[in-house]
Amino acid sequence: MSLSTQYAEKQPDTGLKGKTIVVTGGSRGIGRSIAEKLGARGGNIAVNYRSSEGKATNVANRIEQDGGDAITVQGDVADFEAMQTMADHVHDEFGAVDVLVNNAGITMDHSFERMTPEEWDSVVDTNLTGVFNTTKAFYDDIKDADEGRIINISSLIGEQGNFGQANYAAAKAGVHGLTMTLAKELASTGATANCVSPGFTETDMFANVSEDIQENIRDDIPLSRFAQPEDIAALVRFLASEESGYITGQVLPVSGGQNL
Secondary structure, three states, X not given: OOHHHHHHHHOOOOOOOOOEEEEOOOOOHHHHHHHHHHHHOOOEEEEEEOOOHHHHHHHHHHHHHOOOEEEEEEOOOOOHHHHXXXXXXXXXXXXXXXXXXXXXXXXXXXXXXXXXXXXXXXHHHHHHHHHHHHHHHHHHHHHHOOOOEEEEEOOOHHHHOOOOEHHHXXXXXXXXXXXXXXXXXXXXXXXXXXXXXXXXXXXXXXXXXXXXXXXXXXXXXXXXXXXXXXXXXXXXXXXXXXXXXXXOOOEEEXXXXXXX
């Protein structure tokens, strides 16, 4: 028996086999890791993207190479009607959705003094209203599922704020409040809603931060390293599973202790 076979046999059954899962912003970074990890556990994955069609296709291909099933679905989460159309596409391919992962997000950083209304609106429209739009599109599915799950990807910045990110911090803080409200409203159906709050994570969005600033940030992290997308995906995998059924309305940090 090969090591890979032994490893596969030891993996716990997380109840994702045959579940239909939507991951917004699933073409790269944290979203890519989430989509691939959930796909590897048997989920039928709808990989949402806004403009990175090639990258989304690569993610779907990787999932299928690992034995899963995946499709790509284009749509801007900031567009309510686009999310309704995306939901129709997912339903046509996979049927009702069991797990929704709201991951799509953008940044447009400036100090509050220099921030324009357009920069404010763009970030809030994607990072907060986008969660509303996508959740509305799949809400009935989640409510009616045997083990419905909404998992919103937020940020430690939504709890602590950050210089130059008033729009981002406000949007992510809003996601926290929305998640807790959804948890209360869905509780009678048995569905859960939780929020994963990453600290600074090594993704494309973080790549342009200067080495000096990165070093200063790293010094504030008790575990002395930045998160990897796989760190966040591991928690999402658990929250998507049947094993997390008694956890709801929580904001769960993945920050190496930076939230302490």
